[in-house]
Amino acid sequence: MSKQMIIAVIALLAVAGTARAEEKTLAEDPFALEQATHQSTGERPWVGKTPKEVQAWARKNLHHKLIGKEIDSAAHPEWQWFRKSGLGLFLHWGPPSVAPNNGDAWAMVWSQAKANAKRKMMLPEDMFAVAETWNPEKYDPDKWMAAAAKAGFGYSVLTSRHHDGYCLWPSDYGTWDTGEHMNGRDLIKDYVEATRKHGLRVGLYYSGPNWHYDYKNREFMHPPNKDFRMNYKHEKIDASNKLTSLMASSGPAEKEESEGQVRELMSNYGPIDMMWWDGNSIMTPAELAKLQPSIFVARGLIATPEGMHHGESENVKVTNEAGWWWELCIKSENRFTPNWHYGVECETNHWDTNKLLTELIRCRSLGGNLLVNIPPRGNGEMMEWYYEVCDEMAGWMKHSREAVYDVDLDAPLPTLDKTQNYTTKRGDLFYSLPDDQGVVFIRELQRPASVTLLRTGETIDFQYRDGSLRIVLPEAMKTELPDMVKIVLGK
Template identity: 35%
Template sequence: MNTHGKMFTTLIALMLLGGSVGVADEKTDAAAGQHSEIGIAQAGGAKSGRLVPAGGRWFPKAGLGLFVHYGLASVGGHQDLSWAMMKDCPWNKGNSGVMTPNDYYAMAKRFKAEHFDPERWLKAAKDAGFAYAVMTTRHHEGFALWPSKYGDFNTSNYMNGRDLVKEYVEACRATGMKVGFYYSSPDWYFSRKYRSWGYGTKGTPESPHLDMNHQPIAKLPAKPADCDQQMADYVNGQLHELLTNYGPIDYLWFDGGIRGALSTDDIRKLQPNIIINDRQHGDDGDVITRYYEAGHLPDKRPPYPLWEHCFSMVGAWGYTSPPRVRPRSMLTARLARVRCWGGNVLANFGPQPDGDMPPEYYTFMKTMQSWMSWAGPAVIDVDPGPYPQQCSVPVTTRDGTWYAFVLPETKEAQIKLTGVKTPSQVTMLRTGRKLTAAIHGDHVIIDVPADAREKGTVEVIAIQW
């Protein structure tokens, strides 16, 4: 392993322990820096009074989605997808895993996906309670996972025309997963000659732009007058392919924006029932994601009917070697916090270079399946609960039953209910153990004894009247 590989491995290990995502610490605002670089819509806030579109009524019930980042960086195993080409990012001050764009793009010749088997890893996720999937069809790096007629950097040029997107869509349908496409409107390969590969460079002697070998250059080449229009035509051509070649698509997950991209109305003419996130179209998107990425969880209930928290379960967004997976408690605790306020969690994993998921993924999904076998009724097809107004811990509701979550970090588990009568029955879902509820002044208090809890497990308490 080279020095950069060792540094990157160390960084990922620290990130997994410290709760960070990407080549960045969640405690630093990496998401904001990345959003600025790729032009994510920065409108003041999505319309809170909007209605859920008819085609999106499945989304609030779903609860949990599988995010899949797959691209050229998996070949190296020590690089963050796309961002590995960008030098001196503020969230990666040591430039761990960074490589020149020329070296990065050369990995396309070694990207084979010889064991790409989405049905296998989607079935494991479906069995573990995941309801939808979102896979990168093209990340900022610019390599498209289908044989696009637009551009010259896709599977038609490097994989004999193999269509990984088609295989993924067929696998979603075979496993009963809703189909989501991730698509980056910005394409760094398209703009590779006209951009600096140093983050935030100013083109001054103190802050020179960097070329594709990370060498300083005095001035960036001038873009052709019609470059932006060419970019828009190229992006819209690829979007048209994605929206017309694969049957009904449930969810379009943009990441970044450009001028001239298809509008939401244009997209719905091609896919009437699709839902769209907010990262290209801002307030015109259906699903609000841009405020709730990585370490950013809301501190109050968001005012949007559809919102989603995405973060990575594997440290970086794509595959890294050796593979790791964060503990189940991290995902289940975030799921509890997000579902109690009506959102979904989109949890990311990255396939190996050959296209299969690492063994650690399947082991994790088995543990998640075990938790969902008893906790599923508290997070799937539920309504948001009255937290914190009437319940001191995160809570969801369904058909008059409240599902209260006791997180592992809760030292003394005591649930305080306000403005309710005494429950007729209080039950721990994992064990079936009955708990007592007592009135103390204006509150109902439910004690969850320490010996009733399992270490590292998000416990769920069903409260009935």
């Protein structure tokens, strides 16, 4: 063996020995191990940038639903309820909730991907036929809202009109509503009164697109195809045919009908706290404000990421650093379905209480709200698991609500920068969710005056070194729901 080879072998052995020594050191020192593993390894495009620079990056790189507008909080104190409450109940309910429909108006829209996957697609007229006989005999929004109030929901959003175009109230505009098909029954009135009675803020969803209006001359394919068009019978027709595209208005008469319906919603039910547009907006925020001076507009003013494909933590961290308010709307399901409205899968494929609360904590730690969709059955009942989850949430809120309600939401926030734990804060108070091993690790933090289990107030031991805090939650303190650790910083 040459002298050079011997030197190389000795060097390799030295490097290996150093590596093993470092591994041993890390293994023997959990604090050092946490310091190494809790560094953020993903891209952090907000670091070192001004809010304006982050906004420019977001507009170039993120989905449009992650983009908001700057809101002057001081100029709109009437909207502070939205940021304080943090948790909304999304109620997709209407003809698509009723069998044989499969839980969403999009089921009547053809796509090649759905055809390839053999997903159920319905002819529009088959879906529309449900409304001819639908009359939910067990509709009880008072029961829904009583449970929601106990569980800590601050507001609710009901689909007053979804893409199928059916209005849940007797409208004077058009003929596709409860006035024509339920003998004038007003489902919106009952919902608004129940929501207000139980102290929740009243929100209404309204779909700009109306797929029932002049549907025989509307496109029923998405995304569009340049080679052919798809009519209401799901027949491929020549691309030269003039059909109204899926998300567009067919013309002035349809627009006038929609505007009239929105005016009714804004005029006939007392104060409405929130408008949630989908597809497109029928009125501007200024036009709505003439009818409801204090109304808060979700889509149109804030970022509204939809599901985890938009709402990953790194995405909404950018949104928060850009200075935009945001709200994650998401289905309460563990595996993907197309169901925003009720489908039988919703009975078993759903979040448990731990998942819902963890997702709420995540959203709050990143400066946003959670709007979780839990769809009522077609007959007007809520699923039994909804009430079970609400009861468990009510118990958790009694001791840990302060970790998610009225917390600091303006950037900079510690999650993803100083810690990988979901951590909310209010001034010098930090509330952190331990990871799966029961560990909390936060960097660049002053030494705490106290660390306690929020649920009980019991003191928890901690390590503090070089500006970093490490906490291990004892097994005896753990429960099946989020065990928030309260950290009071020293003075």
